[in-house]
Amino acid sequence: MKLLFVGSRLYDDIDWYVKSKGIESVLTESNEEAINLDLPDQVFIVPRGMDGPKQVALMQKVDAIVPLIGIDPPLIDVAHMKEEMENDYGIPVIAAGVRAVELTSDKIKTKQFYTEIDVATPDYQILNSPDELNLEFPVVLKQGEGQGGKDIKVAKSMSDVEEYFEEFNQALCEEFIEGSEISIEVLGFNEEYVALPPIYKGETTIEGTHPLNKVKTGPCMVQGLDNNLVQHTAYKVAKNLDSDGIFEMDFMYSAEKDQLYAIEVNTRPNGTRYLTTATCGVNSLCELVNMAIGEFSLSNVYDKLGYHYSTEIPIGNYEGPAPNEPVKSFEENDFVVHGPEGYQRITARADSKDELEKLLSKLI
Template identity: 75%
Template sequence: MKILFIGSRLYDDIDYYVKENGVESIITESNEDAINLDLPDQVFIVPRGMESPKQIAISLDVDAIVPLIGIDPPLIEVAKMKEELENETDIPVIAANVRAVTLTSDKIQTKKFYREIGVDTPQYQILTKDNFEDELDIEFPVVLKQGYGQGGKDIKVAKCLDDINEYFEEFNQALCEKFIEGSEISIEVLGYNGEYIPLSPIYKGETTLEGTHPLNKVKCAPCLIEGLDNNLIQRTAYKVAKNLNSDGIFEMDFMFSKTEQKLYAIEVNTRPNGTRYLTTATCGVNSLCELVNMAMGKFSIGAVQDKLGYYYATEIPIGNYDGPDLNEPLKSFRNNDFVVHGPEGYQRITIRANSKEELDNLVKDLI
């Protein structure tokens, strides 16, 4: 089995799994100074874009391609390559298709998609710079966003007209959304060949008028929110994934309004995501390893269900880790109660245990 991985930044998460399964690994990477280039069997430094990975995959007769891309801009190129290769060759590309990427990369299109499939999403409208005072039809506070962007970029919580004015000093148009006071939730869904399985919902903290980014919050799982049934989160996530009708990893963001007792869908990412360590810690399923299983033809809903466990876990921002050494593999919970991830200065530690009490004790020992 020969797999081409596109992008090296996330590869250390799965290198151990690739080797255990006897996979010949090839990486294409556009940055010659990128991390993890010493891990695979072969490395090709290529120009940005998908044409070179596509040609390398064909010339080396690989069995599958697994893009390991954690940012949005290249996803549409990946999706187009997927459709070209799968139409012209027998090489599967384990990634979302063009329709799914188009719907999810534009927040406005995502909103329309939710409406079409009957999934609740916060009230929204499009505001323009010159007429927003006349157009605004949502009570303050509101959330202002651009159609494209990730990681909290270009998002502002506006409490008054002056805040909107300030936002429009930089932009000419905005997606304006009702601010939901309540709990932020993420969930990963795995999908391949029309089969989908939602994993454990993750609690990412409460919404704030300051717009605090989830990376700066302590997250935990399982998601235990009064008045919210986790089965509702999983059913809704499954419905979204089923209607997207694509392959790979879907990370979905929700908010639960405590005053309305209602679950709202916010957005979908069709790529590896920042909650994957906490998901793995909580349920024992590593979504990136499952991409490898899809490539090897070993993925099935039954196989994932057989791996599912139930643990208590938390993820805490620590800046730089200075504690006990981890066992190999460093990014796996197989031989560790915790993993450390993220770049220096912005590291996070994800810890898991069999009970809430055991988790509390581990946090005290490590932090």
């Protein structure tokens, strides 16, 4: 079996799994100085875009293509490549299709999609000027496109809104929900979907604290919230998107209103994947490989599901004991260190809260 992987930044997360499966790995990358280029069997440096990967896939006669892209802008090009490679050449591309990407890459379209499928989302309006605002403060101002908290502002007064419009001509203005932030991964392939355990990402803040600066835990344990509701809602969203790959969804839970709100959905690998893997034993990136080689099924995923207490903590630079090889696998480790130097995070797991605390005391 020969697979083409597009993008090298995330490849070290699955290199160990690819090798364990005896898969011949081919990788394309546009940056000749990118990380992880020493890991695959073959590497091709190609121009930005999907023309290069398409040519390499055909030249190398690969069995499937697995894009490993963790940012939004290239996703629509990947989706168009998926249509072409699958329809014209019969080569599966394990990624979301055009409709799913178009609905999820634009926050305004995502809002409209939630309304169409009857999934609760915070009240919102599209602002073309500050004086159009009719929601009560505080409100959240966003742009239609963007990720990782980019171009998001929590406005507490009209002056905050006016300041936002000094930079932008339009804004998606959303009701600020005071409550718990939750993330969940859903795996989808050939019209089968499975929602993995939800992850708790902390409480919302007026300051708009970035998720990378928060301690996260799994499984999600928020008083008053039924995790089955989160999984059922996430499953409903994924099923209506009707596509393949990883769906990462963000929710908010208001204890005051006893209401779960859908915030956004991404059709790509996400930042909470380590914590999900630590919590339940299912690695979403490895499942992309399984989809490509014909070994993905709901029963296989259910057989892997476990239950652990886990946490993810920002540490800057890790200086604790070295993990076992492979360093990105929870099959050989009870912790994984990830992220660039200066911004590293440690994700650890144990079978009880007490054991988790003891493990963390040894690591940090």
